[in-house]
Amino acid sequence: MTTNRKAAIIGGGVIGGGWAARFLLSGWDVAVYDPDPEAPRKVGEVLANARAALPALADVPMPAEGRLTFADSVHDAVEGAEYIQESVSERLDLKHRVYAQIQQSAPDALLGSSTSGFKPSELQQNAANPAAIFVAHPFNPVYLLPLAEVVPSPKNDPEAIEKAKEILREIGMFPLHVRKEIDAHIADRFLEAVWREALWLVKDGIATTEEIDEAIRMGFGLRWGQMGLFETYRVAGGEAGMKHFMAQFGPCLQWPWTKLTDVPEFNDELVDLIAGQSDAQSGHHSIRELERIRDRNLIGFLRVLKERNWGAGKVLLDHDERRRMGNIAHPTGSGAPMVLSHQQVLPGWIDYNGHMTESRYLFASSETCDAFLRHIGAGMDYVAGGHSYYTAESHILHAGEAKLGDRLTGSVQVLGADEKRLHLFIRIEREGMLVASVEQMLLHVDMKAGKSCPAASEVLARLMPIAEAHQALPRPETAGRHVGQRKS
Ligand SMILES: NC(=O)C1=CN([C@@H]2O[C@H](COP(=O)(O)OP(=O)(O)OC[C@H]3O[C@@H](n4cnc5c(N)ncnc54)[C@H](O)[C@@H]3O)[C@@H](O)[C@H]2O)C=CC1
Ligand SMILES: C[N+](C)(C)CC(=O)CC(=O)[O-]
Numbered sequence: 221m222t223t224n225r226k227a228a229i230i231g232g233g234v235i236g237g238g239w240a241a242r243f244l245l246s247g248w249d250v251a252v253y254d255p256d257p258e259a260p261r262k263v264g265e266v267l268a269n270a271r272a273a274l275p276a277l278a279d280v281p282m283p284a285e286g287r288l289t290f291a292d293s294v295h296d297a298v299e300g301a302e303y304i305q306e307s308v309s310e311r312l313d314l315k316h317r318v319y320a321q322i323q324q325s326a327p328d329a330l331l332g333s334s335t336s337g338f339k340p341s342e343l344q345q346n347a348a349n350p351a352a353i354f355v356a357h358p359f360n361p362v363y364l365l366p367l368a369e370v371v372p373s374p375k376n377d378p379e380a381i382e383k384a385k386e387i388l389r390e391i392g393m394f395p396l397h398v399r400k401e402i403d404a405h406i407a408d409r410f411l412e413a414v415w416r417e418a419l420w421l422v423k424d425g426i427a428t429t430e431e432i433d434e435a436i437r438m439g440f441g442l443r444w445g446q447m448g449l450f451e452t453y454r455v456a457g458g459e460a461g462m463k464h465f466m467a468q469f470g471p472c473l474q475w476p477w478t479k480l481t482d483v484p485e486f487n488d489e490l491v492d493l494i495a496g497q498s499d500a501q502s503g504h505h506s507i508r509e510l511e512r513i514r515d516r517n518l519i520g521f522l523r524v525l526k527e528r529n530w531g532a533g534k535v536l537l538d539h540d541e542r543r544r545m546g547n548i549a550h551p552t553g554s555g556a557p558m559v560l561s562h563q564q565v566l567p568g569w570i571d572y573n574g575h576m577t578e579s580r581y582l583f584a585s586s587e588t589c590d591a592f593l594r595h596i597g598a599g600m601d602y603v604a605g606g607h608s609y610y611t612a613e614s615h616i617l618h619a620g621e622a623k624l625g626d627r628l629t630g631s632v633q634v635l636g637a638d639e640k641r642l643h644l645f646i647r648i649e650r651e652g653m654l655v656a657s658v659e660q661m662l663l664h665v666d667m668k669a670g671k672s673c674p675a676a677s678e679v680l681a682r683l684m685p686i687a688e689a690h691q692a693l694p695r696p697e698t699a700g701r702h703v704g705q706r707k708s
Contacts, residue, residue: 224249224286228301228326230294230318232259235334236307237266238362240288243303245274245363246391247283252290253297260290265508270363272567273515277364277522277536280543281564281627294321301326303387305356307334315343323348330384332356332370337404340373350375354384357405358393361511364518366394366535369405392539394532416483422494423484429497445521446531523568544591557647557693558686560591561630565622576622582614585646585658588630592644596682598675607676609642609662617698620655622648628655635699637687639674640664645696659699 227243229236232254240250240263252263267288275282291297298304304326308318315333322331327349335343335355344350355371368388372381385395398405404412421427427435443452450462457465484490502510525533544561563584571577593599593609602608622628629649636643642662648655666673675683 225303226251226301228253228291228297228304228322228329230254230297230304230306230322231308231334232256232263232290233307233309234266234360235358235362236305237263238270238360239305239307239334239358241267241270241274241363242391242393244286244288245270245282247286248391249286250288251297251301252288253292253294254290263288263290266361266363269361269508269511269515272512273361273519274363275564276519276567277526278540278543278564278566280540281562283543294318295325298322298326298329301329303384304329304331305334306331310336310338312338312342316346319343319347319353323352328352330354330380330387332368332384334358336408339401339403340371340376341401344373344375351377351380354381355398355401355405356384356388356395357408359407361515361518364515364522366392366532367407368393368395369398369407370395371398371401371405373401389539390542392535394535419484419490419494420482422497423490428501429494430501433501446525448531544587557631557633557645557690558592558595559629559631560595561588563587563628563630565624565626565628567624570624574623576626578616578618580622581616581618581648581656582658584628584630584648585614585616585656585660588632588646588648589644589660589662591630592632596686597679602676602679603667606667607673608665608667609675610665611660612663613661615659615701615703617657617659617701618655619657620650620653622650622655626650626655633693633696634683634687634690635659635695637683639680640672642683645699647696657696657698659701 224247226249227239229240229243229250229252232240232252233256236252236254240252243250244267252259254263256262271285304322306315306318306322308314315335315338319331322329329352331353333340333343333353333355334357336357338355340353340355343355344353347353350373354373354376355369357369357371359365359367370381370385370388372378381397385397388395396406402409418429418432421432422429440452447455453465453469454462457463457468505513522532522536525531526536527533529537561584565576565580569576569580589611590599598607598609627650631647631649633645633647634643635645640663642664644660644662646658646660648657663672664675665671674680
């Protein structure tokens with residue numbers, strides 16, 4: 221039996237719940253410590269949302285979910301934990317007390333803090349082992365948004381910080397290394413400025429909370445999610461780019477467009493004004509409903525970005541690739557069809573008939589075929605050199621239904637191969653039962669010339685022994701079958 225890796229989450233509120241969900245759905249065991257008796261319910265609700273959301277971003281199987289426990293003490297939570305994430309309320313004295321408890325039991329474990337604004341050197345004050353404590357600032361919902369700002373102080377060991385970043389990547393996050401510690405890191409400096417201006421606009425009666433949200437979500441908010449600020453403004457500079465943009469809009473920095481660092485007085489009147497408008501705007505939805513709406517919208521955005529290998533979508537693709545590599549044992553070409561892919565039927569793969577939609581059978585087969593091509597040395601580096609295999613013909617035979625959550629394996633049997641042609645029989649199976657087979661003829665192509673040509677000798681040197689070994693395998697009964705009605 222293999223044991224999962226363990227993460228401890230100290231503080232199980234909005235953010236701790238999100239961390240717990242991300243680690244659990246990445247296959248880690250998680251122990252949560254939070255003295256609030258409501259914490260298990262709250263974490264359970266965040267986890268339910270995460271289970272409905274995170275798998276929809278994946279195109280490779282999710283690992284089996286880890287085990288969630290609620291510990292009775294900090295000591296029990298952190299015992300044996302490889303990674304600890306503190307997510308208690310944003311109070312420095314509280315965080316210091318919690319670190320003292322954690323480091324009594326686990327002085328050397330990596331200890332990330334979710335703090336929105338404290339600098340790591342502030343968090344490290346009077347700690348038993350300051351070098352273990354760093355900032356890992358996430359964004360809500362932690363289980364969907366990849367960013368974690370990782371902020372060390374000079375007291376941290378760079379190697380330990382690299383290890384923490386690697387763990388964050390393993391759970392699908394994008395660790396942004398903040399090189400100089402600063403109050404509120406990078407993103408919250410920025411968000412705080414926007415927040416301050418928005419409070420002014422409401423307080424001064426210029427705009428309601430709803431009007432401000434429309435101004436964001438109908439316009440620049442959509443741009444930010446895919447290009448950020450500087451790339452967006454570079455494009456807005458027209459053909460002359462950023463220099464022209466700055467020449468045109470630089471002077472307005474001197475104009476009274478912004479109240480800059482002036483903060484409206486934070487009093488009950490302001491809180492009631494903002495909260496009242498926010499209730500009027502969104503009070504007809506519960507918070508959990510709003511979370512689910514937010515999550516579905518984020519999944520849509522993220523999937524589009526993933527299709528384009530852009531921004532946060534690239535993080536998702538890289539994460540899939542890492543998992544795909546981890547899933548594949550090194551197959552040999554001898555004796556049996558080669559198992560080359562493991563996939564899981566994900567929510568977006570289900571059609572109106574309640575089972576896996578037909579295009580996904582071809583997708584599952586094509587992932588298997590790509591794995592075979594990588595295996596024989598015709599992967600992306602080979603393609604970059606101007607040669608590739610193109611599919612000339614495919615025949616899918618549906619033999620069973622695949623349902624949501626099913627784990628599928630894809631295997632390849634080489635039916636024939638020569639210098640230019642590759643004839644494959646791909647089986648997609650669930651627990652050893654055939655769900656579909658796909659027979660394909662591929663042609664080796666010189667991509668520039670747009671013509672078939674012999675494959676490189678090193679590719680043939682890997683392919684031909686497999687093809688020869690597979691000649692000894694029984695030919696699949698349905699190989700060569702065509703689509704046609706049976707004569708009665
Ligand atoms: N809510 C947000 O949008 C974000 C918050 N953060 C940061 O995450 C941290 C947590 O914030 P939230 O989850 O929003 O707050 P929260 O109020 O939802 O959760 C804080 C939790 O800490 C628990 N707690 C209090 N004392 C504790 C102790 N001694 N030991 C263990 N648990 C204890 C509370 O019972 C509560 O469940 C803060 O540092 C905050 O700045 C970071 C990113 C976004
Ligand atoms: C409002 N906030 C400062 C707690 C926000 C964050 O820290 C990050 C986020 O998720 O917006």
